[in-house]
Amino acid sequence: LPQLVVLDLDATLWEPELYQLRNLPGYKDASGPGPVADKDVAMFDGAVNALAEVATAERWAKTQLAVASRTNKGPWAESLLKQFRVAGLSLDDLFVHKEIYSSSKTRHFQALREKTGIEYEDMLFFDxxxxGKWGNCEPVAKMGAMSAHCPDGLTSEVWRNALEEFSAAKT
Structure with missing residues (x-):
């Protein structure tokens, strides 16, 4: 199993993307009160199931969870992480490491490696x-982390396939 599982937020963990919530008060500077979990923003079922597995299954005890998001709506993202709960825990508690700021995913991963001491080849990334110009999977894969593309958000199928690929690459 990977030592670090890293998830993007917008269109991977939840939908809609935060920049699409232009109708909410405070949109320009992502000020309060911001989006409400399960009302304005919904988690993908596959993401809920994957996070519940990591949070509760003994075999995942040594795996850490992280967020890498280059949203310019950081305060909203952080608020939603506190609101959403999986397996009785807030996502804010589940995700031990959070890189949420406008920058490249490669910068997020450099920061995660520095903070955790975990090598890229022991990381699994979902985005x-x-x-292309806004692509994240390919640049992160070039760093050595396994990247799983989630064009329809994190699904149970993408989760299972990525874990199988990660395991096969390690044997």
């Missing part, structure tokens, strides 16, 4: 953006 909806594969390549």
């Amino acid at each position: 909806d953006a594969k390549g």
